[in-house]
Structure formats: structure tokens, C-alpha cells
Amino acid sequence: MMHYVKTLTIAGSDSGGGAGIQADIKTMSALGCYASSVVTAVTAQNTKQVFCIQNIETAVVEAQLRAVLTDLRPDAIKIGMVGCAENIKTIAQVLAEYNDIPLVIDPVMVSTSGNKLMEEEAISTFCQHLLPMATVLTPNIAEAEVLAHRTIATVADIDEAAEEILKLGCKALLIKGGHIEGSTKTDRLYFSDNSKPLIFESETIDSFNTHGTGCTLSSAIAAFLARGLRLEEAVAMAKNYISQAIREGANVCIGGGHGAVNHFFCPEKLIKR
Template sequence: MKYIAVLTIAGSDSCGGAGVQADIKTMSALGVYAASAITSITVQNTMGVKAIQSIKPDIVSGQIKAVMDDIKPEAVKIGMVNDVATIKSIANTLQESKPGIMVIDPVMVSTSGSMLMQPEALDIFCRMLLPMATLLTPNVPEAEVLSNIKINSMDDMDRAAHNILDMGCKAVLIKGGHLEGNKKIDRLYINNGETHQYVHETIHTRNTHGTGCTLSSAIASFMARGEDMPQAVAKAKTYLSMALVAGKDVNIGEGHGPVDHLFNPEKLIIR
């Protein structure tokens, strides 16, 4: 018997709503065992990011190797990686272990608008880490940076997705939450030509801190549990929507508060 394990490689959020903290809460709520490799320490609260201290690359790679060698997770989720040395370290270490499922959330801008990835790191990210992704999950601003296309419509989203797929990832989910409207439309593009669309009602709340981290962790968790990618995305979207609704009127901090990750937690799944 064993637990279903997922490794998150991401930054630590001192206010607990995003980053590794959100990943661990999400994975635990969905019944999978969460392991972690910390890439950076952020000084932040719901009002914004004040400072970022990167962890030494050899310590980052050491954390990953320790988990991959021993726990052997079914999936890996990668979140905030904001410097060249860390990206190279992660890519080189994962090339050795070759995880079967790798969900990458290209965290470049925080909910409060703070830049989280150093500009010089973007090229290395696109060349070394992005092609390893089973699934990339950018929001609209991040997809614009990656594709070099301004996204104002669904047609723009389609063009941006194909530009990103041409960079080597197996699939890309572009999250349409930054487009205006009463419905939020996300589109999943797979490199075999499949396209899947997910439509959810807009949930009016300021508590949106860590939604990208939460969604990508939920997708990785459902894929680790055995769901195919389109179904894993659908279930992760539903989980995130329910977490947003559960926490939409709760006041934690003075800015963008977190979702309620633990509105209905599952027991750890044992196989």
C-alpha cells in the first residue's frame, strides 16, 4: 500500500494563501500526499510582495532529488521559479528523474501585480523548462509574455496557445480570468490538435490570492490520481470554483485574501 504523492516545486508564501502553502493545502484536500521543494522565500501578505530571497540552486536540486529518489511522486507541479540558476538546476535535476506528469504554472506576476520572475530568467525558462511540461497553465498576462501576442479575444487566445505549443510543451491551458465578462472561459490546447473549453460563472470576490497555484496543484493531483488531462482540468476547475465560493466573504488580511482550500477535504487515498 502507498499514498498517491505529488511534489510541488515553488516559493514559500508567508501569508499562506499562495505558493507552496496553497499547493500543500490543495493536494491534501484532494487526498494526495504533498511533498515540497522550496525555491524561494517571499516576504508578502495579502497586500503584495515586499521581497524575495532565492534558495541556493544546489539546495533546490537537493530537495528535488531527495524526494524523487525516495518518495517517487506520481506527478510534479512547478510554481514560482524566478532566477536563471534555479531554473537550470530544476531542469537538470528533473531530466535525470523524468517524472511522468509535470504541470508547470509559469508564475510571473502576483495577484497584486508584483513581478515575480526576473526578466533574464524568461529565456532560460522557455528553452529549458517549458519543453518538459506535460501541461503549462498560464493566465492571460503570462500567455501574452510567452507568446508575444496581445490577448483581447478568444481568437487571440487561440493564436497565443499555438505559439506556446510550438515551444515544445505537450499542452497549454490558458486561463481566461483576466478577460472581462460574466463567464470565465479557459481553453485547453493539446499538441495532438484537441481543444477543450471550460466555462464557469464569474465569482465576485476579492479573495483570489493563490488561485493559479491552487488550480495547477489540483490538476496535478487529479492527474496523479489517474484522471486524463481534460477530465483532471475539469475537476480542478470545479474544485477551485467551490473553494472560491466557500471563501468569498471571509476577511483574511486587508488585500486579496485566499480561497478556502479546505472546504471539504478528502482522506488520503491509499492504493
């Protein structure tokens, strides 16, 4: 009997469809994976702003998670926004029973529009209980500053922040560097074994439709890990995918603000094996 390559996303719902669970499922599906989901929060948002956020009750989050894991058993898991401490603890406790599954964690703390998405108590709980379980953690500069308790303004700052974050226990760390070095976007992949970091550079694409790029990148990494690629390969492939998705969605009007990337610029059929 053949099986689909399966992925699971644990994140918040974006009513505008550009980020969160919606972006994750689109990405995983476009890359040939059967995507399941655990909704941690419901947000009311569009391309312009976030209007409200409602965290899902912990018992409901746990029920969703156990329902998926005991039946579908994904080949890789991605975690995005988990806004409250109790949900973080519960997710960590359940996933500890499935620690052989690759885990990509995107520490979503602040939206691109500036809305706070994680409570203060939740940040310390996240660092203690969930972060150490990550196969790879994918913070942007702002999130890395929170996790490392330092300001980042230079490449040297990124290296020092990475050293501090890796002490928290994750196996690898992809810091999305943005424009610190100029017009080229540079991401750095660090490893807990202190091996030399890998540098991923990409051209800057002129687009207003960049909502959900972090969700899309981390979901793409999870999809490629589920397909059996090594982490370095998965990150490289995911970087190529997000660049093309931004490029293909650059000249499309979705709403009055920042729209989503084009997740389905070249969709693959569900992969069987």
C-alpha cells in the first residue's frame, strides 16, 4: 500500500488567506504533500491589518493534535503562531511522544503590521519547552533579537545572537537576515555542533505582496524534509520556492494592502511512496 508524503502545520488561522495555516497548507500542497492542521488561534485580518486574535482553548488544541498524530502520523511538522503559554506547554508535551518527526518552528511573535502575537509569559515558556525540540528554528531579525536579548544591526550581531539562541537547545537555526548587508537578502543557517554556518543569498524582488513569506518559507522547509531531503537541501529548495512565489505574485492586486505570494506558480501532484 502506497502513502502520500504527509505534513502537519500547527499555527493560527488567517482569515485573509495570506499567512498562518492557510499559507502553510497552500505551500505544503503545492510542494506535493498531504497537509493536515492544528489551529491554535483564529485571527480576523485582511491585507491591511489584524483586527482581533482569539486563542483556541488548550483542550481543543490538544484534541486536534492527538487526532492527527494518532492516525495520519506526518513525515514532518511545522509550528507557527502559538500565542499562549498553556498551549505551548501542551503541544510540547504531546510532541515529546513523537520526537522522531522533523520539527520546523517559526517563532511568530509580531505580525508585519506590528501586532503582538505572543504574550510575554508565552515567550519564556516557548524558550523553555518548545524551542529545544526544533530540528530547525526560523526567526527573522526582530524575533532573533527577542530570543537572544540583544539588538542586531550587523552581521557580527547576527553571529552572536545565533550563538545565544543555539544555547537554548535547537539543533539548527536559520536567521532570516533581510537587508542588513544591503540590497541582497541573506539568510544564515547555524548548527548546534558549531560547524560552519551556511549562507543563502537571494535577490531582492520588488513586490507589495509579501504577506506570509515567513510562514511560506518554514512550511516549504517542512515539506522538503518530509520528502526526505537533508536540512541543508531542504532550506536551499525552500529558498528557491519562496523567491519564485514572490516573483510570480508581484504584479497581482489581492486587496488594498500587502497581499500573499503566489503559492501555486508550479504545483506538484501529491507525492506517493
